[in-house]
Amino acid sequence: MSFGQGGPSWGPGDQHTPDWAALADESAARGRRKKWLMIGGGVLATAVVGAIVATAVISTNNGNKPSGSDKNANELPAPAELPSDTSEPAPSFSSVAPPPPPDPKDYISDAKKDKAPITVDGFFPGKKLTMGDRVHIKGATNRTTSCAAGTQGALGAILTNNGCEQLIRATYRKDGIAVTVGVAVFRTEARARKAAKQASGGIASLSGEGVPTFCRAGTVCRRTANSYGRYAYFTVGGFTDGKRVTTADKNVYAVGDDLTDFTFRQIRHRGEVQASNAAAAPAG
Known part of the structure; x- marks a missing residue:
């Protein structure tokens, strides 16, 4: 007879005597599960912190790109495009030289x-x-x-x-x-x-x-x-x-x-x- 997960185990013949060997195995298994859960929780926490730090670094880089590994870090912003046409007329110069002063x-x-x-x-x-x-x-x-x-x-x-x-x-x-x-x-x-x-x-x-x-x-x-x-x-x-x-x-x-x-x-x-x-x- 068993009481399910977490319940006590009884020995052969169901004499209501605990099966101490089985209980020892269950205790060891629970310890291992707890240990893995603790390790898994630590890994998850580390991953969350890493993600937060990575997000902060990416946000910082977007505002101020450091020089080094980023291939676009040293590129200057493209110059503004000048208008191809204006309303002002272009200057003109006469090709005819003025006459020399009288001698x-x-x-x-x-x-x-x-x-x-x-x-x-x-x-x-x-x-x-x-x-x-x-x-x-x-x-x-x-x-x-x-x-x-x-x-x-x-x-x-x-x-x-x-x-x-x-x-x-x-x-x-x-x-x-x-x-x-x-x-x-x-x-x-x-x-x-x-x-x-x-x-x-x-x-x-x-x-x-x-x-x-x-x-x-x-x-x-x-x-x-x-x-x-x-x-x-x-x-x-x-x-x-x-x-x-x-x-x-x-x-x-x-x-x-x-x-x-x-x-x-x-x-x-x-x-x-x-x-x-x-x-x-x-x-x-």
């Missing part, structure tokens, strides 16, 4: 373009000329359409033969030295250049306005000849007391060089003004 020399090289008035004050303004620390006082001036009348020696014929239209002269003085500078006007640059190259004799000195007669009656003086554009310009300089000039008289050379330099600048400035006015004029 000032063009406006003083030919009478067809050199339209500014030609006057004494236009070339020799004011009452004195200052070059650095040197001050030259302006004396008499003269303007004539008879170019040969303002020359000495062969220069008159040279100017006339090359078509000189007018001659402007001005005299400057400084410390007993006087220099007359003359500007001869021609139709073209080629004629002015030829006249300066052929120069012989010289410009006639111009006295008055505090300057006595100088560089006349065979007195040795310094003479120069140059040209720029359609203008040829000449100087004659020496001592106001009639003393002859030698190469040792550096002061005479210095005053003459100042007048030559100044005249060149005035002619060039004439071209610059006309070129600037042409550039500023409206097209058409």
